[in-house]
Amino acid sequence: MNRRSALTFTVLLLVASAAAALPVVTASSTPTSTTGGGNNTSSAPMLTITTDKSSYSPGDTIMVNASVSGLTINNTYTIDAWISGFSQNYSRNWTAYQNSSSEQFNFTAVNSSGYKMAVVKLWTSSSSWVQKNTYISISSSSTGGNSSSGGNQTGGNSSSGGNSSTGGSNSSTSPSFSFTTDSISYTVGDSIQVNVSVSGLTYNNSYRIDAWLGNQTYYRNWTAYQNTSSEQFNFTALTSGSTWVYVKFYTSSTSSSTKYKGVYITSSSTGGNSS
Incomplete structure (x- = not known):
């Protein structure tokens, strides 16, 4: 081996040795949300609502179920619920102790037939909120309606x-x-x-x-x-x-x-x- 070849071989050995000392880098996975227990979640809160039926008669109880997930432990939240045209509303303020919460708000169908909107609004801060609504029908007949579909309730504090x-x-x-x-x-x-x-x-x-x-x-x-x-x-x-x-x-x-x-x-x- 001549002198030039020996020098080239030595350089290659040094480069290979340095490369072997570098740490192996792999792609990290995207954080996932938790839906229970006491761990903080990295996702923004999500809200879903359902009603027990789609149509009601005056005097019936209108059951509105709200499910919240993605709460951050020790953060403060407010949830408001109302039905358009009704003088009935609920509000709840709380500091999250779990990552999820469920509420049940019961309203009374008044003598005001037609389509109404049940609204639930979750405040994640004084200026940020998520709102969901669903339509119901109130008639003067005594027949009920079909159950509405939506999300599941998980953990948290429930109000009924x-x-x-x-x-x-x-x-x-x-x-x-x-x-x-x-x-x-x-x-x-x-x-x-x-x-x-x-x-x-x-x-x-x-x-x-x-x-x-x-x-x-x-x-x-x-x-x-x-x-x-x-x-x-x-x-x-x-x-x-x-x-x-x-x-x-x-x-x-x-x-x-x-x-x-x-x-x-x-x-x-x-x-x-x-x-």
């Missing part, structure tokens, strides 16, 4: 309630309300179920209920179509210690009554007694 049906005549008594919780002690992460009962409502009068636990709040505005109403609000037990659940019932813009109940939250796995 609405107006109970006990007649349509005016009540001669003043409105009153009471509420209970399904337990008096909870474990962090548990659902705290708050059941509110209102009686003595006056037909066609407007009312409002607020319920809150820490920074988790609900409110509902509606015009009475029955003499009684019932609501179920589900909160999440977030931190250990003693805390208070509050419910406020407005009989007018200037008249209201507030009741509260103490609950205890622990980090252990032992449950509590029903209240």
Whole structure:
């Protein structure tokens, strides 16, 4: 081997040795969203809604189910729900403790036939929101409609309630309300179920209920179509210690009554007694 060939061979050996020392680079996979547990998700929140039927008669309960996925743990969200032409609406503010949440909003079909729009709006910030809507039909007949299709509900806190049906005549008594919780002690992460009962409502009068636990709040505005109403609000037990659940019932813009109940939250796995 001559001197020039030997030099070329030495250079090739050095290049090969340097290349072997470089790390192997592979394409990374796209992050995927999670739909449960306590891990943050990298995707934007998604909203789907369904109704239990597509047509209703006056006095029927209209069940609107909302499913949210892609929530970020510890972020704050607001969800609003209403039906066009109705003086009934819901709103809920909460800090996400799971990546998904489900809500059930119950409205009462009023004496206003025709097509209406059920609307659910999820606020992901003060200036960013996602809105979904579906059409329903209200008639004066007693026949029901077909179930509407849509997304599935997953995890989170659910809210159910609405107006109970006990007649349509005016009540001669003043409105009153009471509420209970399904337990008096909870474990962090548990659902705290708050059941509110209102009686003595006056037909066609407007009312409002607020319920809150820490920074988790609900409110509902509606015009009475029955003499009684019932609501179920589900909160999440977030931190250990003693805390208070509050419910406020407005009989007018200037008249209201507030009741509260103490609950205890622990980090252990032992449950509590029903209240």
